[in-house]
Amino acid sequence: MATLAPTVAVIGGGQLARMMAEPAAALGIPLRLLAEAEGVSAAQVVPDHAVGDYTDLDTLRRVTEGCAVVTFDHEHVPTDHLHALEATLPVRPGPDALVHAQDKAVMRARLAELDVPCPRNAVVASVADVEAFGLPCVLKTTRGGYDGKGVWFVGSPAEAEAVFATAAEQGRTLLAEERVDFRRELSALVARSPSGQVAVWPVVASTQRDGICHEVVAPAPDLDPELALQAQRAAMRIAGELDVTGVLAVELFETRDGRILVNELAMRPHNTGHWTQDGAVTSQFENHLRAVLDLPLGAPDARERWTVMVNILGGTRETGRLYDGFPHAMARDPRLRVHLYGKELRPGRKVGHVNAYGDDLEDCLERARHAAAWFAGDLGEESE
């Protein structure tokens, strides 16, 4: 059926690739997946998948052969391999863009050139460097961190020393950043096509728990329209200047004194955009596919006054199937939208999310929080 439409290669078999499969099916676009193992999240729903190592160039070449474009479930494919692949097919986002999501030092340097406001930061090679930068501060590995991993809040030279020891073991470089006194975290999500079209979703507010995105409210409540516009402009500008193709998430701090500072960049569909599946005209997953194929983008407008997304994180309950949460969750809230990733519950693991939309924010929050807690086993007879 390869003649019906171009095939999109997706590297990585996690939930982001899984959720791309839904709009791909609707649009009649075949996906070819490179999965880490048989049975992982996306491999359950993408027939045309191979199992292999994304750090192996030959594997990448084999999987992408005959595909129209290659895109990603994650940002961990080595930059050199991406450059090598570019000889045979479009890589979207391209390695020169993606490196800004892979390496925080490169990202900070580039954003400084662009005069995009960021927390004060410096690459540090020693505890003396950290003391010179100023304590307390945040230390981050420049590469390889995600979901709170590779980030430490340090208040003393001794704490910094311990982080250096860990980083040295892993061969990681460290970046020091000021601890920002933020009111809350925001996220500005855009999709950009190679032709230069950009679609910008409404700016959302996100809440982290243990460094993992926990809750998103779309749009961000009571956000100064001028700040919202600044955030959207920053995201569009970064996407354009870095030549990003596909979805770009710009995670931001809203400071207590009314400024926005860029925290992180992600170049793929992002947890802060999961609300778009049910709350926007076009989801981030569909627009990511449209963008990497250089098709016109779908409208990013919100369909509802409020949409709340809450992640389902494996909780205290170690056993039991998420499926067994359906009877209660679905009967209690017939308007709830549930997205599960085909993963087993494990403490702290993202295994799904719920979306609740409507006119009343408090109601949406209550519905989504209750359902997510129920699925995670944090409510009900078995909770502690």
Added chain:
Amino acid sequence: MATLAPTVAVIGGGQLARMMAEPAAALGIPLRLLAEAEGVSAAQVVPDHAVGDYTDLDTLRRVTEGCAVVTFDHEHVPTDHLHALEATLPVRPGPDALVHAQDKAVMRARLAELDVPCPRNAVVASVADVEAFGLPCVLKTTRGGYDGKGVWFVGSPAEAEAVFATAAEQGRTLLAEERVDFRRELSALVARSPSGQVAVWPVVASTQRDGICHEVVAPAPDLDPELALQAQRAAMRIAGELDVTGVLAVELFETRDGRILVNELAMRPHNTGHWTQDGAVTSQFENHLRAVLDLPLGAPDARERWTVMVNILGGTRETGRLYDGFPHAMARDPRLRVHLYGKELRPGRKVGHVNAYGDDLEDCLERARHAAAWFAGDLGEESE
């Protein structure tokens, strides 16, 4: 991953099974498919599929082994096989319900018992029977018809004679029905679970072209609320009395004198329910899965004032890919929702549909009709 959730077996690899795969992925429910051939519509998006003959009981047994329930993309599985399968797993809808969608004579007899208003009808065995019934009339094969096949409008004994000759060749029984002077066709769609819960979508108006569903407007414009309620009540009553599980579509005539008459029944997601994918809180495909698993049903409410669905039917253009219609269709209408079935264009073949929703019915009609015509090749440089 079979332990994460019960597996649903789906017999038939057409677009209805394909469109079940989207909510199945979202809900983390594994599907196991029996496809007619490798590469058919649903087999492109369901990894766990077998290729085989649905009229072979051994094949059906093999495919459904270990599944929690079996359901269908079409109504053509022999009734005896369904009874045999019931010994090993729940069959939903069950054979005693499904026979009413398979055999129009059985359906008419049962609806008469229930006092559900239908067109006047009689099984006819000869041209004399047809003359006694009254000409002009409609002749239908009691089994095996779909999309306008197996239906003839006859005005004379000679025309009836020709139909009997065709039916005899195919070993078909014929049903005569009065030609109803209808204002338009309506469809009442419900989902019903084995526990008896029912979800009823708004009643829609549908337009046929050459016997194939062409256009659906949800809700039916200017429908007398009392008639809408009658249609919904009839659908709920039929679903309950026939013990239907899953989606039931009741196709109706709205007569010029303000009555509704049942035309056809379908026990599966139905073309007149495709608007629910983008226009309702819960789509017919998701509620079909929830119903056959006896999970609580999702809200069937409309999310928008109007949703218009127009089918993409292979037109005059014989070559070219539907994919090549994307640049124009998507750029012209960023709010358009496109659903393709992974099929090649062939004259008269259903290969996809589009949904357009909004506050202005004329605008929705224009957008959906334009896009569907564009994809079919009926507009633009190559049109005749």
